[in-house]
Amino acid sequence: MSHLKATFALIRRAPGWFALSAVLQIMRSVFPLVPALVVSIAFDRLAEGSGLNEGMWVLFAVLIGAVLGRVGSLFGSVAVDGWTDSTTGGLLIRNTVARVFRRPGAEALPHSTGSTVNRLTTDSQTVADMMVSTMVVVGSTAQALFALGVMASVDVVLTVLVVVPVFAAGLLITFTSKQIKRHYARSREAAGEVSSMLREVFRAVQAIKLADGVDRVTDRVRELSETRRARTLKSRLFSQVMLGAVFNSTSGLGAGLVMLLAVSRLRDGTLTVGGIVLFVSYLVWITEFTTLFSQSLAEYKQAAVSMTRLDEVVDDGAGLAALVAAPTSRSAVAAVSRDTSPVGPLTQLSARQLTYRHPGSDRGIEGVDLDVRRGELVVVTGGVGAGKTTLLRVLIGALDRDAGTIEWNGVEVDRPSEVLIPPRCAYTPQVPYLMTGSVRDNITAGVDVTEADIERAAYLSVLDADLATMPDGLATRVGPRGTTLSGGQAQRVAAAQMLVRNPDLLVFDDISSALDVNTERELWHRLRADGTRTCLAVSHREIALAQADRVVVLRDGKVVASGRYEDIRDSVPELSHADPTDLVDNLVSGQ
Ligand SMILES: Nc1ncnc2c1ncn2[C@@H]1O[C@H](COP(=O)(O)OP(=O)(O)OP(=O)(O)O)[C@@H](O)[C@H]1O
Known part of the structure; x- marks a missing residue:
C-alpha cells in the first residue's frame, strides 16, 4: 500500500468525523474573506456617490455574522482537530502494538526498546499532525478557490499571476521531496538512538556506577544528543526555514508584481477602488495558503517517513495496510484464539x-x-x-x-x-x-x-x-x-x-x-x-x-x-x- 492510499485509509476509518472537520475548516477559512468583500462593495458604492443608506446596515449585519461564524467554526474545528489528532495517533499505536503482540513473544523486535517507544510516540504524532494539517489545508484550499473566483471576476490576468507561486511551491516540494525525506529520516533515527541509549542507561545505573563508567556514558549521551540536535536542526532548516523563505519570497514577489499592475490598472480606470481593496486583502490569504500548502506537502513527506518507521517496528511483512487497518475488537481476537484450540x-x-x-x-x-x-x-x-x-x-x-x-x-x-x-x-x-x-x-x-x-x-x-x-x-x-x-x-x-x-x-x-x-x-x-x-x-x-x-x-x-x-x-x-x-x-x- 502506498503512503497516499494509507492516508486515505486513515480518513476512511471515520469518514463522518473527517467530513465534519472539512466542513468546519472550510467555514473557518471562508468567513474571513467576507469582510474584504463587504468593504470592497462599500468602497465602490461610496465611489459611485451613494451615501450610507440602509443597504449599508445589511452589509454591517453580514460583517457581524461573518465574525460570529468564524468564531463558532474556529471553536468547532479546534475541538475536532483534537479528536483527529488523538484518534489517528491512537489507531497507529494500537495497530502497531497489536502486531507486536501477534509475534511470538520471546522473539526480539528488530529495533531497541527505546527506538521502538520513540517510533510509537513521535512517529505516530507526526502522522497525526499531518492529518490535522491536511484538514486545515482542505479549508484553506476552499478559501483560496473562493478568493480566486472573486478575484477572477474582477481581473483574470492579475488572478492568474497570483496563482503562479502556488504551482512554484508544489514543483519545488516535488523536486526536493527526496531531501526532505532524507533529512527527516536521519533526524528521527538520531532521536531513536538517544532514546535507546537513555533507556539502557536507566536500566543499568548501578552497573555503570560500579564500573566507574559515568563519565564515558555521559559523553556518549552528549555525543548522541549533539547528533540529534544537528540533524533535527538541519531537517527543520531545510523543510521549514529554507523552503518557507523561498515560498514567502516567491509569493511576496508575486504580490508586489500584482500590486504594481493593479495600481497601473487603477490609473487607466480598468480597476475600481473596491477591486484594489479586494486584491490587497485576498493576496494576504493567498500568500498564507501558499505557505500552508507547501508546509503541508513537506509534512506529508515527513509523515510518509514516519509511517514507514512505524511499519518497521514489527518485521512481519504486513505493510502499511496493517498499520492503518480498522482495529480488531478484543472479542474477535478471543474468538480466533478459541477457534484454533484443540478440543x-x-x-x-x-x-x-x-x-x-x-x-x-x-x-x-x-x-x-x-x-x-x-x-x-x-x-x-x-x-x-x-x-x-x-x-x-x-x-x-x-x-x-x-x-x-x-x-x-x-x-x-x-x-x-x-x-x-x-x-x-x-x-x-x-x-x-x-x-x-x-x-x-x-x-x-x-x-x-x-x-x-x-x-x-x-x-x-x-x-x-x-x-x-x-x-x-x-x-x-x-x-x-x-x-x-x-x-x-x-x-x-x-x-x-x-x-x-x-x-x-x-x-x-x-x-x-x-x-x-x-x-x-x-x-x-x-x-x-x-x-x-x-x-x-x-x-x-x-x-x-x-x-x-x-x-x-x-x-x-x-x-x-x-x-x-x-x-x-x-x-x-x-x-x-x-x-x-x-x-x-x-x-x-x-x-
Ligand atoms: N537471543 C539469542 N540469540 C542468540 N543466541 C541465543 C539467544 N538466546 C540464547 N542463545 C543461545 O542459545 C543457547 C541455548 O540458550 P538457552 O537460554 O536455551 O540455554 P539454557 O539451557 O536455558 O541456559 P541457562 O541454564 O544458562 O539458562 C545458548 O548457547 C545461548 O547462548
Missing part, C-alpha cells in the same frame, strides 16, 4: 523433532522429542546454555520453531502461541517481570478471581509465608516503582499468577535459579500433593529430578538422555552435578 483438557502434549536456531547464531535446539502426559512432572535439565529455556519457549510458541510438530491430545498445533495459553497452559519465566501495582494485582493480572483462589495460588506457590512478613500482605506494592522483592519472591508471585488461572499444564523455567532448596522442595510437595497437576519444569535440583516421571537431559540443544532419574543418573554426566548443588544448599540452610 478438551490435556491428556498428552507431544513435541517431535523440534528445532530452533537463534537468529544469527548456530545455537538453539535440534530434533527434540518430548512428551508430557496428564498428571506427570517432566523435568528438563542440562548444563549452562544447553537449550532448556529455548525448548520451553519454542514449545509455548514464544519462539517460532524452524521445524518439528507440537500436538495437544494428538491434534497438531500450528500456532502454539494461540493455544498454549491459559486456561490450557501457563508459563513462569526464569526472570519474571512484575508490573507496578500490588502483589494481588500481579497475581490476578486482570483475571476475575475470588479471594480464596488467590490464597490458594499463594499457598501452592509457597508465597504464603512471605506474604505474612510483608506489612501490607497482598496489598504490598511491588514492581519497578514499589517494594523490591527478592528474585525468589518475584518468581513465586509469577508462579501464583500462573496457578490462579488453574491451567491444564504448568510450565516453570529454571525454578531452582532463584529458590533455595527448601522452598523448591516445598513447592514440589504442594504442587504434587493431590497428583492432579501436570508440570513441565526446568530444574537441576535432585529434589525435582527424583520426583519427576521423566527427566529430559539436553546438551548442545539435543536430547542426550530421557527417562526416570534413577535409571539414567549414572550414565549422564550432567546428572552427577545435581547433588552438590543440594549439598551446598543444605549446608547453607543448616540441614
Whole structure:
C-alpha cells in the first residue's frame, strides 16, 4: 500500500468525523474573506456617490455574522482537530502494538526498546499532525478557490499571476521531496538512538556506577544528543526555514508584481477602488495558503517517513495496510484464539523433532522429542546454555520453531502461541517481570478471581509465608516503582499468577535459579500433593529430578538422555552435578 492510499485509509476509518472537520475548516477559512468583500462593495458604492443608506446596515449585519461564524467554526474545528489528532495517533499505536503482540513473544523486535517507544510516540504524532494539517489545508484550499473566483471576476490576468507561486511551491516540494525525506529520516533515527541509549542507561545505573563508567556514558549521551540536535536542526532548516523563505519570497514577489499592475490598472480606470481593496486583502490569504500548502506537502513527506518507521517496528511483512487497518475488537481476537484450540483438557502434549536456531547464531535446539502426559512432572535439565529455556519457549510458541510438530491430545498445533495459553497452559519465566501495582494485582493480572483462589495460588506457590512478613500482605506494592522483592519472591508471585488461572499444564523455567532448596522442595510437595497437576519444569535440583516421571537431559540443544532419574543418573554426566548443588544448599540452610 502506498503512503497516499494509507492516508486515505486513515480518513476512511471515520469518514463522518473527517467530513465534519472539512466542513468546519472550510467555514473557518471562508468567513474571513467576507469582510474584504463587504468593504470592497462599500468602497465602490461610496465611489459611485451613494451615501450610507440602509443597504449599508445589511452589509454591517453580514460583517457581524461573518465574525460570529468564524468564531463558532474556529471553536468547532479546534475541538475536532483534537479528536483527529488523538484518534489517528491512537489507531497507529494500537495497530502497531497489536502486531507486536501477534509475534511470538520471546522473539526480539528488530529495533531497541527505546527506538521502538520513540517510533510509537513521535512517529505516530507526526502522522497525526499531518492529518490535522491536511484538514486545515482542505479549508484553506476552499478559501483560496473562493478568493480566486472573486478575484477572477474582477481581473483574470492579475488572478492568474497570483496563482503562479502556488504551482512554484508544489514543483519545488516535488523536486526536493527526496531531501526532505532524507533529512527527516536521519533526524528521527538520531532521536531513536538517544532514546535507546537513555533507556539502557536507566536500566543499568548501578552497573555503570560500579564500573566507574559515568563519565564515558555521559559523553556518549552528549555525543548522541549533539547528533540529534544537528540533524533535527538541519531537517527543520531545510523543510521549514529554507523552503518557507523561498515560498514567502516567491509569493511576496508575486504580490508586489500584482500590486504594481493593479495600481497601473487603477490609473487607466480598468480597476475600481473596491477591486484594489479586494486584491490587497485576498493576496494576504493567498500568500498564507501558499505557505500552508507547501508546509503541508513537506509534512506529508515527513509523515510518509514516519509511517514507514512505524511499519518497521514489527518485521512481519504486513505493510502499511496493517498499520492503518480498522482495529480488531478484543472479542474477535478471543474468538480466533478459541477457534484454533484443540478440543478438551490435556491428556498428552507431544513435541517431535523440534528445532530452533537463534537468529544469527548456530545455537538453539535440534530434533527434540518430548512428551508430557496428564498428571506427570517432566523435568528438563542440562548444563549452562544447553537449550532448556529455548525448548520451553519454542514449545509455548514464544519462539517460532524452524521445524518439528507440537500436538495437544494428538491434534497438531500450528500456532502454539494461540493455544498454549491459559486456561490450557501457563508459563513462569526464569526472570519474571512484575508490573507496578500490588502483589494481588500481579497475581490476578486482570483475571476475575475470588479471594480464596488467590490464597490458594499463594499457598501452592509457597508465597504464603512471605506474604505474612510483608506489612501490607497482598496489598504490598511491588514492581519497578514499589517494594523490591527478592528474585525468589518475584518468581513465586509469577508462579501464583500462573496457578490462579488453574491451567491444564504448568510450565516453570529454571525454578531452582532463584529458590533455595527448601522452598523448591516445598513447592514440589504442594504442587504434587493431590497428583492432579501436570508440570513441565526446568530444574537441576535432585529434589525435582527424583520426583519427576521423566527427566529430559539436553546438551548442545539435543536430547542426550530421557527417562526416570534413577535409571539414567549414572550414565549422564550432567546428572552427577545435581547433588552438590543440594549439598551446598543444605549446608547453607543448616540441614
Ligand atoms: N537471543 C539469542 N540469540 C542468540 N543466541 C541465543 C539467544 N538466546 C540464547 N542463545 C543461545 O542459545 C543457547 C541455548 O540458550 P538457552 O537460554 O536455551 O540455554 P539454557 O539451557 O536455558 O541456559 P541457562 O541454564 O544458562 O539458562 C545458548 O548457547 C545461548 O547462548
